[in-house]
Amino acid sequence: MAGNNGSKANGLKVVGKPWKKVDAAEKCTGQTKFADDIFLPRMLHCKLLRSTVPHALIQNIDASQAVKSPGVKAVLLGRDLPTLYGIMPVAQDEYALAVDKVRMVGDPVAAVAALDEDAATEAVDRIDVEYELLPAIASIQEALDNPEPRIHEYGEYGNVHRRIAYEFGDMEAGFAEADFIREDTCFYEGNTHLPLEQHASVARFSHDGKLTLWSSTQNPHYLHRTLAKVLGLAASHVRVIATPCGGGFGGKCDPFNHDIVVSKLAMMTGRPVKICLTREEVFYCHRGRHPVLMRTKTGFKKDGAITAMHHRTFVDGGSYGGHGVASTFYTGVLQPTTYKIGRYKFDGVRVFTNKAPCGPKRGHGTPQPRFAQEVQMDKIAEQLGMDPAELRKRHLVEPNSITANWLRIGTIGLGKCIDKVLEGSGWKDRFRKMPHGKGLGLACSAYMTGAGTAIYWNSMPHSGVQLKLDRSGLVAVFCGTTEIGQGSDSMLAYIVAEVLGIDPFDIRVVTSDTDITPVDLGSYSSRVTLMAGNAAVQAAERAKDYLAQAVAEKLEVPASRLGFAERRVYDLESPDKGVSFIEAVELAETKFGTLGTTGSYKPPKAPGKFKGSGVGPSPAYSYCAAVAEVDVNPETGWVKVNRIWMAHDGGQSINPVLVMGQVEGSIYMGLGEALMEEMVYRGNRNVVHKFPSMLEYKSPTTLEMCDVVTYLLEDREPNGPFGAKEAGQGPLLPVPPAVANAVYDAVGVRIDEVPITPEKVLKAIRTKAKGQEGRYGPLTFPECEMPAPITVPTPQEGGDGKAVVREPVVEQK
Amino acid sequence: MTLRVNGELAEVAFAPHKTLLEVLREDMGLTGTKHGCELGECGTCAVLVNGQPVLSCLALTVALEGHEITTIEGMAQGPDLHPLQTAFADLGAAQCGYCTPGILLTAQALLEQVPRPSLEQIQQALAGNLCRCTGYIKIYEAVELAAARMAGEPAEPRKESVYGWE
Numbered sequence: 016m017a018g019n020n021g022s023k024a025n026g027l028k029v030v031g032k033p034w035k036k037v038d039a040a041e042k043c044t045g046q047t048k049f050a051d052d053i054f055l056p057r058m059l060h061c062k063l064l065r066s067t068v069p070h071a072l073i074q075n076i077d078a079s080q081a082v083k084s085p086g087v088k089a090v091l092l093g094r095d096l097p098t099l100y101g102i103m104p105v106a107q108d109e110y111a112l113a114v115d116k117v118r119m120v121g122d123p124v125a126a127v128a129a130l131d132e133d134a135a136t137e138a139v140d141r142i143d144v145e146y147e148l149l150p151a152i153a154s155i156q157e158a159l160d161n162p163e164p165r166i167h168e169y170g171e172y173g174n175v176h177r178r179i180a181y182e183f184g185d186m187e188a189g190f191a192e193a194d195f196i197r198e199d200t201c202f203y204e205g206n207t208h209l210p211l212e213q214h215a216s217v218a219r220f221s222h223d224g225k226l227t228l229w230s231s232t233q234n235p236h237y238l239h240r241t242l243a244k245v246l247g248l249a250a251s252h253v254r255v256i257a258t259p260c261g262g263g264f265g266g267k268c269d270p271f272n273h274d275i276v277v278s279k280l281a282m283m284t285g286r287p288v289k290i291c292l293t294r295e296e297v298f299y300c301h302r303g304r305h306p307v308l309m310r311t312k313t314g315f316k317k318d319g320a321i322t323a324m325h326h327r328t329f330v331d332g333g334s335y336g337g338h339g340v341a342s343t344f345y346t347g348v349l350q351p352t353t354y355k356i357g358r359y360k361f362d363g364v365r366v367f368t369n370k371a372p373c374g375p376k377r378g379h380g381t382p383q384p385r386f387a388q389e390v391q392m393d394k395i396a397e398q399l400g401m402d403p404a405e406l407r408k409r410h411l412v413e414p415n416s417i418t419a420n421w422l423r424i425g426t427i428g429l430g431k432c433i434d435k436v437l438e439g440s441g442w443k444d445r446f447r448k449m450p451h452g453k454g455l456g457l458a459c460s461a462y463m464t465g466a467g468t469a470i471y472w473n474s475m476p477h478s479g480v481q482l483k484l485d486r487s488g489l490v491a492v493f494c495g496t497t498e499i500g501q502g503s504d505s506m507l508a509y510i511v512a513e514v515l516g517i518d519p520f521d522i523r524v525v526t527s528d529t530d531i532t533p534v535d536l537g538s539y540s541s542r543v544t545l546m547a548g549n550a551a552v553q554a555a556e557r558a559k560d561y562l563a564q565a566v567a568e569k570l571e572v573p574a575s576r577l578g579f580a581e582r583r584v585y586d587l588e589s590p591d592k593g594v595s596f597i598e599a600v601e602l603a604e605t606k607f608g609t610l611g612t613t614g615s616y617k618p619p620k621a622p623g624k625f626k627g628s629g630v631g632p633s634p635a636y637s638y639c640a641a642v643a644e645v646d647v648n649p650e651t652g653w654v655k656v657n658r659i660w661m662a663h664d665g666g667q668s669i670n671p672v673l674v675m676g677q678v679e680g681s682i683y684m685g686l687g688e689a690l691m692e693e694m695v696y697r698g699n700r701n702v703v704h705k706f707p708s709m710l711e712y713k714s715p716t717t718l719e720m721c722d723v724v725t726y727l728l729e730d731r732e733p734n735g736p737f738g739a740k741e742a743g744q745g746p747l748l749p750v751p752p753a754v755a756n757a758v759y760d761a762v763g764v765r766i767d768e769v770p771i772t773p774e775k776v777l778k779a780i781r782t783k784a785k786g787q788e789g790r791y792g793p794l795t796f797p798e799c800e801m802p803a804p805i806t807v808p809t810p811q812e813g814g815d816g817k818a819v820v821r822e823p824v825v826e827q828k
Numbered sequence: 829m830t831l832r833v834n835g836e837l838a839e840v841a842f843a844p845h846k847t848l849l850e851v852l853r854e855d856m857g858l859t860g861t862k863h864g865c866e867l868g869e870c871g872t873c874a875v876l877v878n879g880q881p882v883l884s885c886l887a888l889t890v891a892l893e894g895h896e897i898t899t900i901e902g903m904a905q906g907p908d909l910h911p912l913q914t915a916f917a918d919l920g921a922a923q924c925g926y927c928t929p930g931i932l933l934t935a936q937a938l939l940e941q942v943p944r945p946s947l948e949q950i951q952q953a954l955a956g957n958l959c960r961c962t963g964y965i966k967i968y969e970a971v972e973l974a975a976a977r978m979a980g981e982p983a984e985p986r987k988e989s990v991y992g993w994e
Contacts, residue, residue: 033990039917042925043909043932045860045900052859209960211864211872211926261862261926262960294865439993500924500961672990676920676966683963709869709958717951717964727992 028580029513030737031729033672036505037524038259038498050215050231050258055287058217059088061277062135063290064125064142065299066117069153069369069702070166071146073115073124080141081127086134089283090142091126096279098245102237102269104471106336108167111245111275117146118166118334119369120703121299123272128280128288151369153698155308155329158366159797166334166367176332176365177340179627180804181347183419184358184812189323192357193314195398199391200310201767202793203383203751205331206692207303208376209714212261214300215291216274218281226282227254230274233263233497234537237470239529241270242278257527260499260538264684265375267499268539269302269337298707302374303694305339305365306331307346307383310796311391319399319406323358326350328384329797330365335372339365341470341630342373345380348631350388351418352461353429353638354410358809359419364799369702371694375539377684378744381462382751386769389458389752393759402446403457403756404437419809421623421816425635426740428664428728429459432640435662435726440642447760452647454761458752459640462745463633464666464735465542467618476615478546479533480554482511484610488582488597490515490522490558495535496547497527501743502673503543507551509669510736514555515562516579517596533613541741544669545634546616548736553614561610565602566594619734625807625818634734637745638664641682643721643753647761652777656686656754662726663746667738671727677742678725685750687715691770767792829893833858834902848892849873849884852899860900860929864958871957874930875899881934881956900929903936912936915974916967919985923961931957935971944975 025031041047078090093114099107113124125142129135149164152174162173170176190196216230226248232238235257243250260267273290280288292300308329314322328346332339347361378385396403407429412418414427436457437443446455469477481493492511496503504526508519526532535547559579566584567574570592578587585593594602604610621632640662646655659682668674691713695705706712731738751769759765764779768791775791783789803821808814831838833856842855849866852858852875861884864872868886875884876898903910912932915921922928931954938945938953945953950971951964959967969989976983 033918033920033985035917036920036922038925039920039922040909040913042922042928043913043916044904045858045929047925048859049862049926051863052853054854054857054859209958210924211870211958211960212862212924213864260924262924264960294867294869500926502920502923670920671992672920672966672985675990675992676923676962678992679963679965680923680961681963683965684960686963708867709865710867714958714960716956716958717954717968720964723963723965725992726994 027513027737029509029519030669031667031671034509034519034670036502037508037519038504047259049212049261050217050229051291053217053229055217055219058287058289059128059130059284060132060135061126061128061280061288061290062132062139063123063273063276064139066113066120066122066124068117068146068148069120069151070149071117072149073113073117074145074147076125077143078125081138084134084138084141086130087127087138089128089280091276091280096245096275100241100245100270101336102338102470103336103340105340108169108336109272111272119371120701121371126276126280128284151702153368153370153696153702155331155366156797158368159799166369170367174367176336176367177343178802179343179363180801181420182360182804182806184809186323186325186358186360189358190314192322194317196312196314197395197398198310198312199394199767200793200796201387201390203307203386203769205304205306205373205694206688207298207301207694208264208266209712210262210264210266213292213294213297214267214271214273216277217287217289218277219287220281220285225252225254226278227256228274228278229256229258231260231267232257233260233267233499233539235497235527235529236495236534236536238270238274242275245275246278254530257497260497263499263538264377265379265539266302268375268537271300294709295707298704299371301333301371301694302337303376305342305373305380308793308796309384309387311387313391315395317399318409319395319401320410321354321356324350324356325360326384327362330363331368331373332365333368333370333372337372337374339373342375342380344627344630346384348420349381349461350384351420352422352424352636353412353459354407355412356419360804362801370696377681378462378747379540382688382748385460385748386752389749390755390767393756404433404442407459408433417622417810421628421807422631423622425734426730426732427638428730429638429640431728432638432662432664433459436640436642436660439660439724440644442642452649452761454645454647454757454759456643456753456756456760457640458749458756460745460748461636461638462741462748463540464545464635464637464741465618465633466540467621467632467634468629469536476617478535478550479613479615480547480550481533482554482558482612484558484600486601486604488521488600490517491525492522492551493525493532494547495527495532496543497538499538501538501677502670503538503547506544506548506669510548510551511555514552514559517582541744544739544741545735548669548739549616550614552736554612557612557614558610561603561607562599565606566599569594569602622816624816625805627805635666635732635740637740637742639746639749641749641753643757645754645757645761647758647776649762649780652773652780654690654758654771654773654776656721658722658724659750660724661746662728663742664728664730665742666732666735666740667729668727669737669739674727674742675725678746679723681744681746682723682750683715683720685747686721688769689751689754689771693770764789765792829890831892831897832895833897834899842889844890846889847885848875848887848889851889852884858899858901862926862929872927872930874934874957876933876937879937879940881937898933900932903932910936911974911977912971915970915977919966919970919973919989921962921966921970927957927959931959931967939975939978944979
């Protein structure tokens, strides 16, 4: 059985080995410069005045006292930055500072730059804003019930931001083939990234008209475009440097209002301007997990084969668009990537509410539907009297196949992953066989290794790498990737070192500087290792060609016979004959002149050809399976997760110890979502966040974190560099449903809502004791008129990936 | 005021209301000490005062004259990393690296008191330090590894920590 490649990664010298990270020493000695660690001469400090009301028109802003406040150098209002922006071209709905209206508590209204933070804070307090209050919308149902007042003047209608409807195949036929049909409703509460680093940025505007912004962003490229647009500067005069990011998890993907504000203030004052958000402000920046209400109708046969699935989601977007349209797609598009689903229909509705805007958090839009699907699989198994693992294994998606919704699946190691966690957890002897209060639960998932489409439409590379080599022997790698702790800088060094036969620490990695490094789209969608890694392979192979040609001439052997290893270039047929790597570079520099190469990567074309088919395709999908073991106290409802066994099919690890770290971190974050994390508001009290602090927003400490047993399945993926797939997001997804399924095994109640808090468990236990259904979760599902779906026949039905052209509807009398 | 930081005396002038976190970062240029909340909730800003972990965001600097303050910048001895730092690097226990200084110093204080701590003792000692990247697993393993090496054992990371279970 293929599996963990361990230390024997098939002849590779660097890839597959547990090297230290190239930035490990810096990070362990406090030398890494995060954005807030930058102090520039004459630097001013910025503070934002934020809305104290959830929904209001701005009647008047009086900043006259702030301007006169001691130490103040500039005051900025919304009218000074009147250009709308947003990360997605379809959602240009944000102002850097509110212009005429605020849409949430925390919306920035004005900004001050002053000599120090205290002076800026004092000045901000002196700004008076008169609001004309509007009714606020605090939930999905309220958004549907109250089309007026609209939070935004765009979108579908009322407070419905976006509706999407897809039908893959003949649903009627699909449900008719089923022996059973069941419909389940569940809710996944929103939660937030909670990076330890508070967002920060520093702007400098030089007198030659050029702007430099250091920012804690994950996506310098999109921020670069936004700054140029909103500030009215040529993009070539804007330089964004993404500082090492002190935790991102998706929360630093959007271009933020404070990035724009400090840039503008630097332009106004001619001095550097810094902002570092308070923790409370970070909560209001959010862009995290959308609360999603889901109803899934699934038709299945006696053996569990799914003939049809109609999956519906209502997505609480908060106050702005952000990534939300993509997030909404993600609440449905990846459902068919794990088990065969004959026909698939997906309806998604995103609404605006007067809460902090939601967006991409680790797993972007997919943990919620994966929870719905994996809990339902457990229920289907129960209904059929089948083992839930057997049910899943019997109906796995085939490798090298195309799903009902036109996603191309390459390698899939899910079956092996399931076997691993079953074996590890002692499933056969323990599932449904443990004493009351103890349980095991299984869940699986798949995730993209990079989004197949850029956020704005273009046909250019998604990632570029430049290499510089010179007679010193140093190889410098330039790439726009952003190090957010996942090890992307190290990954570039490992890959280039592997190709050139040198040590990764012989390499200087220069990243995330839009002036200096080639474009990489950013650290999101688990795209970096595959996309930048492939670009790095190409650049390094081209450099290797130069060196090989020059060395071949010197050694008088064909270039194809040269090996690169251990800092040498040598004749593969007589390895003693060779030159050092430095000599090889000297020879090449002599022969070709100054050496430099480039590499770039573009994902393969997706098989779907219908509108909206750009969301979901990926060069490769990672897979994983998890078993959670829980203790549930039937008296208190307290859930303790003892251990999670996780098997992850991430292809060949570029560095296994870093992959382990990603898997463990994903399990941790999934555990927090499963048990305790929730981004909730006081709907009846001004829609303020219930607890915008790290003490009260519960996240797992060392005392709540469970034991973890990780298995890495390292079958190589042809589309990945050296066979790698993603690791940083996928392993989060099965954790919440595995915990929910384990709770059912332990105490026989279904908690169809995340987080699974003691209150909910206890309620379900009590209703069960009364002879009612032992369940906690939503009972009703809102109605919303949907547009006619985009209808695409499935590959099995002989479709060609295109939507069916509709005949105009003729009304029948 | 004279502060004793990382074994050296330094004359520092600052506003009297400033916290130790602010003085270290803003007045002494020791930005290795990070902050995550400035409210004493996350443990990110931990430094050692007389060998004990203290949240620098809650410590008033004027009260610390004559006390021995250790920051992450003072952890390595010359060019040699502290065994905890090496173990963290070996195991990738610093992902984004932002909570790392506070955790390293808290772990150092633990190892001074309990040279070979049990897993539970490590968990208790680090219960006040949030980390959002690692799930704490690699941190525990690194503390254990460092403790073994400090006891003179030629310890290496366990195979399961690095490659996963077979």
